[in-house]
Amino acid sequence: MPRANAVLKKPIETPAEAQKRVRNRAATEQAILDAAKRLLADVGFQNFGINAVARGAGCDKQLIYRYYGGLDGLVEAIGTNLGSWVKDRIPDDTGGMFLLTYGDLMERLALLFLEALRADPLMRRIVAWEVSENTQQVRRLSEARSKALAGWIERMRGSLTPPKGIDTIGVNAVIFAAIQHLVLSAAVSGQCAGLVLKTTKDWEKAAIALKRIVRGIYG
Amino acid sequence: MPRANAVLKKPIETPAEAQKRVRNRAATEQAILDAAKRLLADVGFQNFGINAVARGAGCDKQLIYRYYGGLDGLVEAIGTNLGSWVKDRIPDDTGGMFLLTYGDLMERLALLFLEALRADPLMRRIVAWEVSENTQQVRRLSEARSKALAGWIERMRGSLTPPKGIDTIGVNAVIFAAIQHLVLSAAVSGQCAGLVLKTTKDWEKAAIALKRIVRGIYG
DNA sequence: CCAACCTGTCACCTGCTGGTGAATAACAAG
DNA sequence: CTTGTTATTCACCAGCAGGTGACAGGTTGG
Numbered sequence: 001m002p003r004a005n006a007v008l009k010k011p012i013e014t015p016a017e018a019q020k021r022v023r024n025r026a027a028t029e030q031a032i033l034d035a036a037k038r039l040l041a042d043v044g045f046q047n048f049g050i051n052a053v054a055r056g057a058g059c060d061k062q063l064i065y066r067y068y069g070g071l072d073g074l075v076e077a078i079g080t081n082l083g084s085w086v087k088d089r090i091p092d093d094t095g096g097m098f099l100l101t102y103g104d105l106m107e108r109l110a111l112l113f114l115e116a117l118r119a120d121p122l123m124r125r126i127v128a129w130e131v132s133e134n135t136q137q138v139r140r141l142s143e144a145r146s147k148a149l150a151g152w153i154e155r156m157r158g159s160l161t162p163p164k165g166i167d168t169i170g171v172n173a174v175i176f177a178a179i180q181h182l183v184l185s186a187a188v189s190g191q192c193a194g195l196v197l198k199t200t201k202d203w204e205k206a207a208i209a210l211k212r213i214v215r216g217i218y219g
Numbered sequence: 220m221p222r223a224n225a226v227l228k229k230p231i232e233t234p235a236e237a238q239k240r241v242r243n244r245a246a247t248e249q250a251i252l253d254a255a256k257r258l259l260a261d262v263g264f265q266n267f268g269i270n271a272v273a274r275g276a277g278c279d280k281q282l283i284y285r286y287y288g289g290l291d292g293l294v295e296a297i298g299t300n301l302g303s304w305v306k307d308r309i310p311d312d313t314g315g316m317f318l319l320t321y322g323d324l325m326e327r328l329a330l331l332f333l334e335a336l337r338a339d340p341l342m343r344r345i346v347a348w349e350v351s352e353n354t355q356q357v358r359r360l361s362e363a364r365s366k367a368l369a370g371w372i373e374r375m376r377g378s379l380t381p382p383k384g385i386d387t388i389g390v391n392a393v394i395f396a397a398i399q400h401l402v403l404s405a406a407v408s409g410q411c412a413g414l415v416l417k418t419t420k421d422w423e424k425a426a427i428a429l430k431r432i433v434r435g436i437y438g
Numbered sequence: 439c440c441a442a443c444c445t446g447t448c449a450c451c452t453g454c455t456g457g458t459g460a461a462t463a464a465c466a467a468g
Numbered sequence: 469c470t471t472g473t474t475a476t477t478c479a480c481c482a483g484c485a486g487g488t489g490a491c492a493g494g495t496t497g498g
Contacts, residue, residue, distance in 0.1 A: 051485065061487085128351045130408065132348075146413065173414035178396045185350055189361065216432065216436040241464095242475055242476075247476085268456075269455080269456060270456075280457085282477090
């Protein structure tokens with residue numbers, strides 16, 4: 001008996017919980033990673049910390065230090081894990097659709113990205129994090145995300161050549177910026193710059209506006 | 220002598236500091252408000268708290284409770300104070316320019332808003348806060364900001380009628396969303412979606428892309 | 439069997455945060 | 469000078485954060 005005046009900090013486990021608690025490092029590492037992603041998606045980066053992750057994973061925080069080298073390493077692991085986001089969330093092929101023009105492509109990419117981001121709370125939190133802080137952690141995540149996105153766009157583009165005389169990098173940056181801000185703002189407050197974004201119908205209107213903008217430039 | 224074992228918590232004031240410390244509630248209130256705005260602009264909402272504001276204002280946090288009723292009241296005061304942002308930062312007239320079409324107007328508004336946001340760290344922090352959290356505090360700020368912005372746009376619009384057949388609310392929301400995200404992302408990481416945004420020249424390119432988009436819809 | 443290792447848990451430290459009750463210092467009026 | 473009011477500061481509390489060293493117990497090798 002180590003100490004007589006020890007204070008009980010954690011609730012006593014029920015038999016059901018205790019039984020599945022086997023010694024298994026790989027499983028624990030996965031549990032920690034899952035808990036971290038879930039926590040980040042649920043509560044955002046505000047209350048994201050070692051203690052909260054450990055609580056969510058149902059293990060001691062010491063293990064996070066051991067297995068991931070602290071929060072930084074854990075975030076980096078999330079970033080690495082994020083590389084598979086695009087191919088999980090967004091269809092790589094065009095669904096049998098023939099994209100004849102660059103305008104067709106960009107319209108489709110914009111709408112796909114909008115939907116994917118809207119459906120992924122974790123990704124939204126990361127984007128919000130990106131525009132709120134500039135730490136090593138965030139930069140790692142940001143880099144992983146932008147790399148995955150750029151790769152996806154490149155793949156989708158195929159052999160289609162961008163139009164001459166238009167700064168496609170600039171224009172596309174504006175379009176994707178708009179999508180990201182629309183989705184973030186809507187997820188938090190249900191609107192953006194006076195445009196209500198709650199129901200499916202609201203989003204259809206937004207999509208139409210977006211299409212209109214894309215078509216306005218790329219024809 | 221109150222307590223013998225008292226611990227010194229604050230540094231001893233130099234004579235210079237002590238001399239200007241007069242009893243003046245109005246001045247102290249202003250100092251607190253200024254410190255809060257400065258702190259928010261400098262470090263962002265992450266480390267924004269009662270203690271930090273009090274430290275920045277050089278007074279005890281108790282005064283923040285007394286004069287503003289806590290952080291919430293202080294943030295609300297910032298919001299109220301924010302109403303004057305638009306007319307301080309953005310010219311209300313069009314600078315002798317004749318805005319003949321709705322496209323002229325929107326192009327000018329977009330560029331003005333871009334510049335104003337780029338020049339105002341406090342406003343940027345608030346926008347970033349808006350997309351990161353959904354608390355009472357943020358909602359207050361957000362409301363004040365959007366109201367000021369909407370009023371400004373309305374004033375600038377004058378008697379110009381929007382074009383028929385276009386969902387101007389939707390399209391404009393997309394445009395303003397894009398501007399906000401571009402500026403936020405650039406302020407943090409110096410780029411956005413592959414577009415570098417550091418030098419004046421970079422921003423000129425972004426402005427051209429933006430103009431192109433506006434003109435693509437509104438002609 | 440013992441020794442070495444690995445997974446996991448625990449108690450504790452320091453430092454900060456938000457929050458509060460009481461004391462103190464300056465000033466004004468009687 | 470005394471009394472009351474107002475502005476300001478102080479000391480302290482509970483709670484939670486990140487971080488660390490020591491220990492318990494299963495697993496494996498000799």
